[in-house]
Amino acid sequence: MPYFTSDDTSIYYESRGEGPVLIFVSPPGLGCAAFEQQHPLADDFQVVTFDPRGNGRSERGNISENIIEQWTEDIYALASHLQAGQVTLCGYSYGGLPSQLFAYRYPEKTAALIMISSFPRVRTWMLAGKFRLGIWSTYENLIGTIGKALAFSHTSDQEQQKRIDWNIENSSPDVLERMYQNGRSQDNRSLLPAITCPVMTIFGTNDVFVKKNQHDFRTYLPGMHNVHIQGKAHQLPTRAAEEMNAIIRKFVAESQSASSSQPAEST
Template sequence: MNEVPYFKTTNAEMYYEKKGVGPVLLFIPPPGLGAAVFEQQSELEKDFSVVTFDPRGNGKSESGDNQTLTMENWAEDIRDLIDHLDEKVILCGYSLGGTPAQITALQYPEKVKALLLVNAFPVVNTFFLSVKFKLGIWSASGGLLGLIGNGLSFTHTKKKEQQRKISANIKNSNSTLLKQMYKSGKMYDAREQLKYLTCPAFVLYGSADVLTLKYVKGFQKRIPDLAVTRIKGGAHQLPTKHAGEVNGAIRQIKGRLQS
């Protein structure tokens, strides 16, 4: 069964897609990229009910009357989507999408079956990642969504139609809320809370990702019984550029949860 509806959260209607059958696998994208960045995960629809969405003020989702958007606000919207789905989920956060995913798993453990972090981080405290966040804030502040949309779509995929969708999603986003997402994400620090995770947790990372590679050991130190999968040669854009390995790792997670 395929669904292309909206769900209601605090003062906004937000766009999501649900396709496939099986356990609910909910993907959380980085700012601006929206559901389009997970197109390569459509092959998982034979094994999961795959859910993707545009966060508040991103792409096809409304902004509501929010002039700020914190990581906690983002997690509240994810909670409302899970309530709408009416089923516990396997939560998969990619890049900055991993931050509200961590918060959701910590604050609403009864709603999360497992947590998967793909090239994610608990805090922004390394040089390259800090620079990327500063560029995101600067681009959103300077009205350069068209430029950043073209750049991010090109670096994520060679598929022209997917490039078009990602670029359009970013251009159609609320620049004020994108800036707030980057600013809040840059300041958030989940490290001291990670030991309280109660669901099974998994980290998937690319060995060539200069942005997040240094965070893997920190996750291993703080999350009990963490399972880690390394994708050799993978840079930051794992869901699009290493989709086969990402999808294979997710299928293995399903098997581990069932065993």
């Protein structure tokens, strides 16, 4: 199984296809299993997924006080391991937080930023409740129950449900707790105006968790692309895979075309 090393920690990843690199960043616990429906993108891209440190098959390592910042450095280590000049980050839900920080911190490595059902801060009471539930499950030893609930909400494919459930059950409870605790207090709004790469957000019109965060993105990233998938809720990578994959394919192609058509800087 392929691993890369970040800060002396072995982190599991999967890579398919060749071409421009797409790195998909999952919410806590889900890891690679969340993005199985994105494998067809490997016809046009190098599709990379990974289990964050302390999640699934990845080692726990030393967990820093701010795990979102540490997660960002892990993504940088992954991009370096892949020998990728630039990557397009696809941050799903909570995975958008380290993705936004990466685009801010490493503009030279970021070809584009795609945020899927994501947010720059916990703004709605529904999302805050989801974070509280995640923290509570680690206290009460209910990760297995939460894993089954998340697996069921993401897909009707029983084999994929088992993989998602396994990934969550095999994640370190203290790491998941730190992820949720840090996520509750993280606020990336001040970073967004400094992000220079092409940016797209994708939301389901029925998403009760993060729909209101579109206002934050419009305010702080006025030049971004915003796409809605009608009739869909939060779990777009699994429940709206065809539509989402087509949107990503089109956006990356247009971003590459715009980048290549810009005149070179004079020296």
